[in-house]
């Protein structure tokens with residue numbers, strides 16, 4: 001039942017994330033004007049703006065000028081719906097979703113933006129950090145100190161990594177790690193571990209495939225941080241139990 005509410009909600013959130021990911025890096029307002037075709041400028045009618053369905057019905061083209069509409073838009077909507085449903089399923093439907101859903105959603109937007117523009121916008125990180133601290137104080141007051149420490153710790157750890165290896169990551173990644181700590185608490189540890197492992201595997205694979213060029217170009221790291229954060233959000237405590245059970249007993 002909860003699932004049936006959260007999944008469609010996730011589609012709408014995903015639709016909003018597409019607006020965020022397109023407009024925030026371009027310095028445009030996310031509130032108005034209404035969405036327009038990026039080719040012909042024609043306003044997208046509400047009935048052509050239904051998540052996934054409209055893209056399928058229009059076969060990925062603008063109704064007006066028939067220019068192709070990227071498949072990344074329905075893809076983001078689908079990923080967001082699945083993510084939101086998974087968060088609700090694993091974390092339960094309570095006031096905590098006011099923290100978990102915006103966090104998960106903005107991770108998807110951040111990954112999307114970093115893949116295309118190679119930036120992690122402060123315009124997303126700052127409100128997300130403020131929301132995280134404020135809502136944690138209200139909804140999970142017992143976790144507030146843990147989350148503040150985890151945020152500062154993750155920020156510092158990535159700052160040191162970035163200073164030691166400047167080509168590997170930027171300040172956007174450092175700040176994103178700090179925000180992840182604010183939302184994840186101690187689960188930021190497995191989140192960062194997953195991010196570094198996945199980033200290393202993909203980085204090495206790209207270097208093997210594309211040679212030194214890939215190394216120079218670099219791999220955007222925020223998508224790996226985002227993926228790690230989702231793992232931390234959905235399975236952080238279990239991963240920590242697994243680790244302490246395997247190595248500390």
Ligand SMILES: [Zn+2]
Pocket residue numbers: 037038039040041042062063064065066067
């Ligand atoms: Zn058009």
